[in-house]
Amino acid sequence: MDERVLANFLAPDESLRTIPAKRAKLLTRFHPDCAALRRYLVVDEFLTREHCFYWRNGGTVDV
Numbered sequence: 001m002d003e004r005v006l007a008n009f010l011a012p013d014e015s016l017r018t019i020p021a022k023r024a025k026l027l028t029r030f031h032p033d034c035a036a037l038r039r040y041l042v043v044d045e046f047l048t049r050e051h052c053f054y055w056r057n058g059g060t061v062d063v
Contacts, residue, residue: 011017019036038054041047047054 042049
């Protein structure tokens with residue numbers, strides 16, 4: 001990833017300073033926030049959330 005992009009989002013200790021708005025700049029190897037991951041999955045309609053419960057959209061899966 002471009003060093004200028006990294007400098008915008010990472011602090012000197014390489015911790016994430018802000019969450020990038022663009023998907024291409026999400027810096028997944030630096031961002032362990034599972035709440036943000038759930039939020040992105042809900043926004044992209046892979047998960048549904050209601051009354052603090054989450055479930056996968058799209059029907060059933062044969063196991």
